[in-house]
Amino acid sequence: MTTTLLVFTDLDGTLLDHYSYDFSAASNALSSLKTLGIPCVLNTSKTYAELLELRQALHHKDPFIVENGAAVYLPVNIRLDTDENLIARENFLIKPFGPDRKQLIELAQAMKSRYDFISYHELTPEQLVEHTGLDSHSAELSLKREFTEPLIWNDSNIALERLKQELASEGIKLQKGGRFVHLMGQNCDKAVAMAWLKNAYQKTFNIAVTSIALGDGENDVGMIKQADIPVVVRSPVHVPPEIPGRNDVWITDSYGPQGWSEAINQALIHEGFI
Structure with a gap:
């Protein structure tokens, strides 16, 4: 180098x-x-x-x-x-x-009754195309996540902050990106x-x-x-x-x-x- x-x-x-x-x-x-x-x-x-x-x-x-x-x-x-x-x-x-994605999906499912969001693993490639503008092939690749679980957040910012505090004690964090809120390990x-x-x-x-x-x-x-x-x-x-x-x-x-x-x-x- x-x-x-x-x-x-x-x-x-x-x-x-x-x-x-x-x-x-x-x-x-x-x-x-x-x-x-x-x-x-x-x-x-x-x-x-x-x-x-x-x-x-x-x-x-x-x-x-x-x-x-x-x-x-x-x-x-x-x-x-x-x-x-x-x-x-x-x-x-x-x-x-960070942790394996399977653990994050299980955590997301447990939160569904209290917060309004759509979890990434619930989306079809067609739905992801509509949300992001990706072509269908790129959308399929995007769904193949390994360490994080993005969420389409439909709830309030206040609810998002409340959830962030709840998850912090479990070593999990939420990070807001351009189109999604990303569920991931605290060190990610x-x-x-x-x-x-x-x-x-x-x-x-x-x-x-x-x-x-x-x-x-x-x-x-x-x-x-x-x-x-x-x-x-x-x-x-x-x-x-x-x-x-x-x-x-x-x-x-x-x-x-x-x-x-x-x-x-x-x-x-x-x-x-x-």
């Missing part, structure tokens, strides 16, 4: 267009990262199944983080010193941070997974790593706050989230992948790569 920069990026609304899921506006910046040997870690709410196909389209060879920080996937050819026994699957080593967090992976790179290569994190939603706040270079990518559907404790946040002028590209290029200049 010849660089001290490590990119962590959200996907929907950030690297991928909020409406079309297109990333062509970011293609040149992605190519620049590859040419410079700078890892670009996908840090997303998407599933392992979704990312297998998306990584092919992106020609992505770096580690990735699934289901809002629930697990880190390391390609087996990337040897990182983690001092942990990781789970081997196909061409990856996996570091999980984009920021936690980012910190773990950054530390692994630093330890393996014995260098100081500068992290840049890019996201557009509330579930990206922790990741952005913790990054050395914090970037909020402007969204066409909501105002930029506030990043507590940071007065150095970059907020892009453009939306989605165009804004993402602008921020990456700015970071490469800022860090002396171009």
Whole structure:
């Protein structure tokens, strides 16, 4: 590894267009990262199944983080010193941070009588298409979750806060994303997974790593706050989230992948790569 920069990026609304899921506006910046040997870690709410196909389209060879920080996937050819026994699957080593999804589904079912929501496992691919705009194949892949259970929340914000407090004592948390409320283990967090992976790179290569994190939603706040270079990518559907404790946040002028590209290029200049 010849660089001290490590990119962590959200996907929907950030690297991928909020409406079309297109990333062509970011293609040149992605190519620049590859040419410079700078890892670009996908840090997303998407599933392992979704990312297998998306990584092919992106020609992505770096580690990735699934289901809002629930697990880190390391390609087996990337040897990182983690001092942990990781789970081997196909061409990856996996570091999980949360419980199995089956446990979360059981918990969601127990809450149905007191709160108004639709659990992800109850949706058909057709219903998910209607709710998200995904095509039918992508919707099927999205339903193949392993560590989290998204909810379509139809209840009040007050009820959501009440439920958050109830679940905290059980080591489970609710995290609000762009379209869903995500039910997950207490330690599942984009920021936690980012910190773990950054530390692994630093330890393996014995260098100081500068992290840049890019996201557009509330579930990206922790990741952005913790990054050395914090970037909020402007969204066409909501105002930029506030990043507590940071007065150095970059907020892009453009939306989605165009804004993402602008921020990456700015970071490469800022860090002396171009």
